[in-house]
Amino acid sequence: MTVHFLPLIPAPERVEPQPGTFAPPPDRGVVWAGPPAPAGMDRAVAGALGAALRPAAAARPGDLWFRLAPADAGTAAEGYALTTGPDGAVATAASAAGLWNAAQTLRQLLPSSPAVAIRDAPRFGWRGLLLDCCRHFLDVGFVERTVDLLAQHKLNRLHWHLTEDQGWRLELRRHPELVEIGAWRDDGHGGRYGGYYTQDDVRRVIAYAAARGVEVVPEIELPGHCVAALAARPELSCTGGPHAVETRWGIFEDVYCAGNDATFTFLEDVLDEVLELFPSHWVHIGGDEVPKDRWRDCPKCQQRMRDEGLRDEDELQSWFVRRIVAFLHARGRRAIGWDEILEGGLAPGAIVQSWRGLDGAVAAVRAGHEAIVSPTSHAYLDYPSDKIDLRTAYGFEPVPAGLTDAERRLVIGGECNMWTERAPQDVVWQRIFPRALAIAERLWSRGADDYEGFRARVVAHRPRLRAQGVEFGEEP
Numbered sequence: 001m002t003v004h005f006l007p008l009i010p011a012p013e014r015v016e017p018q019p020g021t022f023a024p025p026p027d028r029g030v031v032w033a034g035p036p037a038p039a040g041m042d043r044a045v046a047g048a049l050g051a052a053l054r055p056a057a058a059a060r061p062g063d064l065w066f067r068l069a070p071a072d073a074g075t076a077a078e079g080y081a082l083t084t085g086p087d088g089a090v091a092t093a094a095s096a097a098g099l100w101n102a103a104q105t106l107r108q109l110l111p112s113s114p115a116v117a118i119r120d121a122p123r124f125g126w127r128g129l130l131l132d133c134c135r136h137f138l139d140v141g142f143v144e145r146t147v148d149l150l151a152q153h154k155l156n157r158l159h160w161h162l163t164e165d166q167g168w169r170l171e172l173r174r175h176p177e178l179v180e181i182g183a184w185r186d187d188g189h190g191g192r193y194g195g196y197y198t199q200d201d202v203r204r205v206i207a208y209a210a211a212r213g214v215e216v217v218p219e220i221e222l223p224g225h226c227v228a229a230l231a232a233r234p235e236l237s238c239t240g241g242p243h244a245v246e247t248r249w250g251i252f253e254d255v256y257c258a259g260n261d262a263t264f265t266f267l268e269d270v271l272d273e274v275l276e277l278f279p280s281h282w283v284h285i286g287g288d289e290v291p292k293d294r295w296r297d298c299p300k301c302q303q304r305m306r307d308e309g310l311r312d313e314d315e316l317q318s319w320f321v322r323r324i325v326a327f328l329h330a331r332g333r334r335a336i337g338w339d340e341i342l343e344g345g346l347a348p349g350a351i352v353q354s355w356r357g358l359d360g361a362v363a364a365v366r367a368g369h370e371a372i373v374s375p376t377s378h379a380y381l382d383y384p385s386d387k388i389d390l391r392t393a394y395g396f397e398p399v400p401a402g403l404t405d406a407e408r409r410l411v412i413g414g415e416c417n418m419w420t421e422r423a424p425q426d427v428v429w430q431r432i433f434p435r436a437l438a439i440a441e442r443l444w445s446r447g448a449d450d451y452e453g454f455r456a457r458v459v460a461h462r463p464r465l466r467a468q469g470v471e472f473g474e475e476p
């Protein structure tokens with residue numbers, strides 16, 4: 001292990017001391033000789049390291065090199081090797097994502113540190129943050145700065161929660177009514193509260209994230225959590241409305257009518273445009289917290305159950321979700337749903353995001369499905385720190401006990417979830433930090449279990465985040 005203290009978060013797999021000190025000059029350059037970077041990654045790396053981008057022919061002593069290396073044990077997937085010293089630094093990786101991760105380690109070694117040789121690779125491929133932009137609207141610049149913060153800690157997924165009872169935040173050209181009506185709610189003071197992302201905003205965030213090794217995964221909620229959409233399209237509910245964009249928090253009875261074919265025409269049209277906009281291989285379709293009251297009283301929904309031979313409303317929900325999952329899979333994308341999609345039968349190929357503990361993940365992987373874990377017990381960053389403190393978050397073990405090796409491999413990673421019922425934009429980072437650092441380390445570092453050592457690194461890391469405007473919501 002290390003003979004000197006390096007406040008790196010997440011902790012790298014292997015660090016070996018080297019002779020001398022790494023302290024590159026202020027006019028340092030970044031030489032990108034790596035695999036072709038996603039648009040702008042070389043510039044983003046140079047920016048993050050306070051360096052100028054330089055062609056190899058113009059390289060100077062002290063420069064920071066990023067090189068393509070053949071895949072081997074140390075550089076597979078998103079892994080990398082990094083050597084620093086008096087002459088600068090050399091990062092090697094088999095992928096652009098690996099070089100991005102090397103750059104983030106390097107950033108934490110600036111402005112000076114003892115020279116080291118590092119080999120590093122993530123424990124899980126899926127390392128995410130859910131950002132709820134519906135309960136409170138988060139402006140596009142804030143979303144980008146948040147992407148920057150998560151990418152610095154080697155989180156690689158932005159799970160972008162875009163539709164809810166309290167607001168529809170995604171502009172769709174074929175359905176302008178969704179934001180014209182659905183993006184705004186009564187603010188209780190005679191005005192309206194809300195906002196939405198234009199398609200240009202969305203493309204901007206996706207490009208910004210791609211340059212930082214982050215994939216943006218959109219979440220379009222169905223069949224529930226959709227009152228804002230129903231306010232714009234009341235004919236798609238069981239009662240026909242009218243509906244108003246919700247101003248309260250909670251779970252609401254009005255959901256999409258499962259018996260109305262127009263519901264599916266609408267949702268498939270929405271998803272087609274979402275797929276045009278988001279290159280992500282994955283699309284999250286929600287599926288959580290769907291009350292069945294309206295379906296029980298709705299002649300169309302009851303007729304659907306008879307037509308499809310469904311025994312109860314749980315099976316109707318499963319039928320609804322299966323239909324949407326099949327639609328996405330036919331277009332070459334993978335669907336993710338919250339663990340409620342297990343109820344009434346799991347759709348073939350769907351990935352389960354387990355949030356009510358880890359039982360959903362266990363059920364999913366035993367059925368041969370992939371699972372992402374973000375249990376309320378450790379990963380809900382909207383909870384106050386007296387409920388989930390930094391130590392609790394650091395105690396997060398993503399793989400449930402009692403699984404076979406094959407089942408363990410189906411746990412592809414986890415997320416921390418930032419819901420915003422009680423968090424307007426100006427307090428969101430205080431909820432995320434420092435606890436997201438704990439989750440980031442648990443998802444990246446194998447064998448991370450020394451809380452006191454982690455806590456000391458968080459304290460040392462704090463000035464770096466403070467310099468970016470991040471104040472911790474909890475004393476580490």
Ligand SMILES: [Zn+2]
Nearest residue numbers: 238257298301
């Ligand atoms: Zn209905």
